[in-house]
Amino acid sequence: MEDKFVQNPRYVIEDAIKARDLPRLLAKAAELHGHFCPFLALGVKAAVQAVNELGVSSTGMEEVIAIVETNNCFSDGVQFVTGCSFGNNALIYRDYGKTAFTLAKRNGEAVRVSVKDIGRLLEEREPEAQRLFQKVVIERKGTNEDQRRLRENWRRIGFKMLDIPDNELFDVTRVAIQVPAYSRIFASVKCSICGENVMERRARVQNGQPVCIPCSGQEYNQLAGDGISLARKDN
Numbered sequence: 001m002e003d004k005f006v007q008n009p010r011y012v013i014e015d016a017i018k019a020r021d022l023p024r025l026l027a028k029a030a031e032l033h034g035h036f037c038p039f040l041a042l043g044v045k046a047a048v049q050a051v052n053e054l055g056v057s058s059t060g061m062e063e064v065i066a067i068v069e070t071n072n073c074f075s076d077g078v079q080f081v082t083g084c085s086f087g088n089n090a091l092i093y094r095d096y097g098k099t100a101f102t103l104a105k106r107n108g109e110a111v112r113v114s115v116k117d118i119g120r121l122l123e124e125r126e127p128e129a130q131r132l133f134q135k136v137v138i139e140r141k142g143t144n145e146d147q148r149r150l151r152e153n154w155r156r157i158g159f160k161m162l163d164i165p166d167n168e169l170f171d172v173t174r175v176a177i178q179v180p181a182y183s184r185i186f187a188s189v190k191c192s193i194c195g196e197n198v199m200e201r202r203a204r205v206q207n208g209q210p211v212c213i214p215c216s217g218q219e220y221n222q223l224a225g226d227g228i229s230l231a232r233k234d235n
Contacts, residue, residue, distance in 0.1 A: 043077020
C-alpha cells in the first residue's frame, strides 16, 4: 500500500471517483473546506461527473486544468476531487459569479458543468436552513445555537444532495477550449528594502533597485498572461 501511495498519492480519491463513492469524497473534501454544506456537495458531484466524463486524472502537473467561475464553497469540492489546485497551477479562477466550472485536457477537450437554480430548490425544500443561513452567514447575527443548528442542517442537506440525480442539479456541456500555456517559472530577486526574495516578474524598480510590491507602495495589479494560475485569473 505504501508503494502505491508513493506512486500515486491520490489513488484513494481516484478509486472513490471511479466507484462514485460520493459520501466518502464529501467527507474528505470537508477536511479541506472546514465544514459540510450543500455547495461543497455540489462541487464534489460536479467534479466527479466531469472527471468520469473526460476519463482523466491529475498528478498536479497541469495535464488537467480546472477553470472555476466562482470562489464559493463549490470550488473547494472541485479542487479536492479534480486535484487541480491553486498550489499546483492547475486551477484558474474567472470571476464570473457563476456556480460552474470547466475541466479540460491539454488538447482542449473539455466538459463544463453549471449548477441549476439550487437556491430555489433549497428555499422550497429546506426553509429552516435557509432562514438560519440568512441569520448566521449573511446578517452575522446568529447565536451559538443558531450556528450549531446551521452546521447540522448543512451537513444533513449536503449528504442528502448526493442522492439527487445529476440531471436535476447540473447542465453539462461538452466544449472545446484553448487551454492556457503551462505556468512559467521566473527567477527571484531580493527586495532592496525588506530583503525578502520576490519573483522577478513581480518586482518593481525604485531608485534603480528592485523592490517588492508591498514595499513599493503600489496596489497589486495583475498582469495578463504571466502564468500564475489562480492569481492570474486568465480573463
